Amino acid sequence: MVLPDGSDIRSDCSAAQFVASFRELVADDIGVEGGDFKPADRDLPLKEEAHLGNVVPARRREFRAGRLYARQALRGLGIPETVIPIGPDRAPIWPTGVVGSISHTRSLCAVAVGLSADYLGIGIDIEENSSLSGELAKLVTHTSELNEREVIEARLGYDLPKLLFVIKEAFYKMHFPLNRRFLAFRDVRVELDVERHVAKAVIVSSSRFVAADTFDGRFGSSHGTLFSCFALSAP
Known part of the structure; x- marks a missing residue:
């Protein structure tokens, strides 16, 4: 249904339900905001844009939306x-x-923030629910991560390599600010608890698993969008 101002009720509902689903994924003391890019269309230039550089309008729009939703999350x-x-x-x-993290798809934005007294780092990623190509899947995943792929995909209803991509991106965005260590996709192995929507990220070294370097995150989906969050609690 399209309203007189051109907005789509279905789109608005999907965005709101996506944010609600994301909020259910994280702890109560993590602030989550997000939605579509409509707030970025207001003629209110942001100070941060001065340092954005010469970017295409679509990138400027998603950047503005991210900062506006981030301010909402911080107010919370x-x-x-x-x-x-x-x-x-x-x-x-x-x-x-x-501490916090911002992520975008082509039409949605999400922000998660927390107090550094509670969390050392937070990382999120959101992606459209589309399948990775075979070549890209090989770059992103370990063979062991694809065991029981058909069973997992039947249970979840989406592409397992794409889910692993989302989880690893969220983990990296939590991990990098703490360690300043660049990790490739295959530097991390993910173990899934499909029923609880829990992902354990294990950093691997020289193809050997380092049991101490493990981190627990969450993952989910809503209206064609996959999402994941890692939050490392402060000691």
Whole structure:
């Protein structure tokens, strides 16, 4: 159904349900906001845009949406309106005392933030629910991760390599700011608990698993969007 202003009720509902599903995935003390890019269409230039550079309009739109949803998420933590600059690695620089992550698809944006007193790091990723090509799947996954692929895909209803891609991206976005160590997709092996929607990320070294380097995350899906979150609690 299309309203007189051109907006689509179905699209709005899907975006709202996506955010609600994401909120159910994370702990109560992690702030989650998101939705479509409509808030970015308002004629309100953001200070952060001055450092964005010469980018295509679609990239500028998703960037603006990310910053606007990030401000909403921060307000939920009691953090007042603030500028969120772009870091040297192009990641957002959060206010002191905050950790967080931003992710986009071609039509949706999600933000998750938490207090650094509670979390050392947070990483999220959202992707459209489409299958990876065979070649890309080989780059992203270990053979062992695809054991029982047909059973898992029948249970979840989406492409297992794409899910592993989303999980590893979320893990990397949590891990890199803490360690400044670049990890390739095959540097991490994922173990899934399909029933509980839990993913364990195991960092591998020289093809040998390092049991101490394991991290628990969550994953889910909503209206054609896959998502994952890793949050490392503070000691």
